[in-house]
Amino acid sequence: MFTEAQLYSPVTRGGDGAxxxxxxxxxxxxxxxxxxxxxxxxxxxxxxHTPGEPAPRVAYTEREHAVWRTVSAELARKHRSYACAEIRLAAREFGLPADHVPQLDQVSAALAPLSGFRYAPAAGLVPLRQFFGSFADRVFHATQYLRHHSAPLYTPEPDAVHEIVGHGTQLASARLAALYVAVGAAARRLRTDAALKFLADVFWFSLEFGVLRERGEVRCYGAGLLSSYGEIEEFxxxxxRPLDVAAMGTAGYDITHYQPVLYCARSFTEVEEVLGAFFTGMDDDTPARCARDGRLPV
Known part of the structure; x- marks a missing residue:
């Protein structure tokens, strides 16, 4: 999904088509x-898969369903303690099955009346411009594989748990889905790699690892935290630091470790207002303007 793609598992097709x-x-x-x-x-x-056709069905094994059951149960419990109210409400309306891995078309059907988003299959990493740009059409490209059964509570790469429990739950919120659409529109109008990276970095610190204050507690709304058994207890x-897109778009981060710095909104309304205005107004000159006028990390 992001510029650190070399850390994920590349997919290749050999001369024999394998x-x-x-x-x-x-x-x-x-x-x-x-x-x-x-x-x-x-x-x-x-x-x-041919775009526009139903997503391919994966005949998940009992071992894969068992991984899903283990992770779903643990994350549901932790969401009650650590996820923000908007996420908890979205999860109830989304109604993901806890006993088996849902097919992507089932996920799309559940999202349709909530936000209009649908899922498309991805073999692995999707090019950044295509991945983000598809949000404008309310399409989310998702992998369908499960993490290894020996480590059901850990994955070094985005799997179906991350794509469906993390991002899918966000997309079950019409309010968060609107931010995704704004990200997609921004990605389509950006022309420079520098601007696209800035957009991806703000996305990372918000829709992947965003947190906010709610009734005196820090709670999460980011998909990376919602789908992480370990990090959701450590964030x-x-x-x-305060929600600050100039800082978020220029801060460095290491995706292989728990994030040591997070940008915390004062409320869910601030998430909507600040990020919505940023994604809607971003252009290719935004990184330069932020470097010149914005508040940079200290």
């Missing part, structure tokens, strides 16, 4: 031939 997902040596499933073959097969389904220990 699809291969290259897992890093540190990946929990790297030495599991059955899991690797499974990843290749699921990626091949996505690559064969309150991060250094909290």
């Amino acid at each position: 699809v291969r997902v290259r897992l890093s040596a540190e990946h929990p499933g790297a030495q599991d031939r059955e899991y690797r073959a499974r990843r290749d097969a699921i990626a091949a389904l996505a690559l064969a 309150r220990a991060a250094r909290l």
Whole structure:
């Protein structure tokens, strides 16, 4: 999804047409031939998909459903303690199954009356401009594979849990979905790589790792936190800074570790107003204006 794509699992097609997902040596499933073959097969389904057609159905195994059940139960419990009210309301309306992995078309059907978003299959990393730009059409490109069964509460890359429990729950909120649409419109009008990266960095610190204050507590709304069994319990220990798009668009971060700095809104309304105005008004000159006039990280 982001510029740190080399940390995810590249998908390639050989001269013989065979699809291969290259897992890093540190990946929990790297030495599991059955899991690797499974990843290749699921990626091949996505690559064969024709846009506009129903998403391919994955015949999930009992082991994959068991991973989903384990993660769903743990995250549902943690959302009650750490997610903001808008997310908890969206989750209730979304009504994700807790006992089996939903198909992407089922996710789309659940989102349709809530925000109009639909899911499209992705074999792996989607080019940044395409990934963000599709939001303007209320389309979210999502992977369909599950993390390795040996580590159900950990994944080094976005999997179906992240895409559906994290982003899907956000997209079940019409208010958050409106921000996604604004991101998509911005991505389509931007022409420079510098501006696109600035947009991606603001997205990272907000719709991926956003937090806010609510009734005296810091709670999360970012998909990266909502889908992380470990980090959702640790984000309150991060250094909290005010919601500031100039700082968010220029701050460095390491996606392989828990985020040490987060940008905390004073309320969900501030999230809507500040991010909505930024995404709606962003252009190719925004990074330069922020460097010249904005408040930069200290």
